[in-house]
Amino acid sequence: MARMKFLCDIERCIACDGCVIACKEGNNVPVGINRRRVVTINEGQPGEKSISISCMHCSDAPCIAVCPVDAIYQREDGIVLVNKDTCIGCGYCFMACPFGAPQFPSGKVFGARGAMDKCTFCAGGPAETFSQKERKLYGQNRIAEGKPPLCAAMCATKALLAGDADIVADIYRERVFRRGSGVNAWGWSRAYGKK
């Protein structure tokens, strides 16, 4: 089975924030929750770089390891999802994540954290596919529809690639070869490297 991965080509990202807005609008993500965000380093200086970051759907994901209720799980295609009915909002996944992916809306009781929300690779969630519940809790299920995630589909410069890891890596390798720069894809060794 194909292994799904994200790749952000930092030589191409122009920090237009299109991915962030596509994600927020398309998945009805509440205010204050960012499933994806763009970080710019050395802004206004030579060597300025921007990276679009979300959940990387890591191999051997640390969030799954630390979750006290086993609410986070990994699908066969590598997509990491959270079950919001099981999540207790303890925040341990946030402490374990190297990418700052887990997000917490404020809940009803004492402003305590609600269930964790994060990038689903636009693959919905554990609720029944295309159900109202899935749409409401997790957003679109574009993977089930045979479409790529909103962020990557929207990306104007195609800096953000999402899909079958082998194809994504091939596209990136060819780009690197042609332009002669940017050997290591940002975050890949941390997300998908052998531990």
Add this chain to the structure above:
Amino acid sequence: MNRFIQGLHALFSATVQDHKTWLSHMIYFQESLGWKLFLAIITLVPLMFLAHYLFIGPRRFSHQKGLVFFFSVITRFIHWIAAISFTFLVITGLMVIFARSLGGGGLVLQARHWHLVSAIVFSLSALPMFLIWVKDMFPAPYDIEWLFMMGGYLSKETRPIPAGKFNAGQKMWFWLATLGGGVMAWTGWYIYSLGAPTHSLRLFVLIHGYLAAVLTGFFIIHLYMSLFAIKGSLRSMITGYKPKEEVEILHSRFKV
């Protein structure tokens, strides 16, 4: 602005470097060590006491020689607020530790909320408790003797035990519950609010977990001593009076 970005960058790279140490330990604690440690404590400690109860047996003291006033009304009142909130803390904390077996969701979420409420109540009662008892809780030379003979609980023989108003075990429990409770409240607040850098939060989770294990152990010891090991001990925290004979034996250095 430039300095700010440099600062953020330095913080980020420091976090990434520290990331490995505390994260791997936190994963180890969360995956297996944590629940195994707590399972061991809540089964082995009670089993040990069951053996003690069966083979050595509880202590009984007669009321014939009269009673000694030990705990004032305010002391008892604050003790019971602390006791009830601490019991809730232990139960809800254990529910989070064993959340996997409970299936997560609403029940454990409720436990997490009640953990916070009881923590606030306990913190409020721990401060006056500390002030009331601290003068009797400083270590004394005879505490070492007490520790070596395990408070005399390993023999059936009744002879005066070296202890002041409180014995060495009670003193340890006092310092763990108040100062340790302070550390628990401090780390717990940051874990709850996520109000510290990520690598500190990981460390706080570990401190909170290990100290909780020690506190749970001492909590069970305290329960056994007050409910079973010394008959009538519970009554002394309700009425405020201890039998004179008990004070003469178990708190032999206490000047009435």
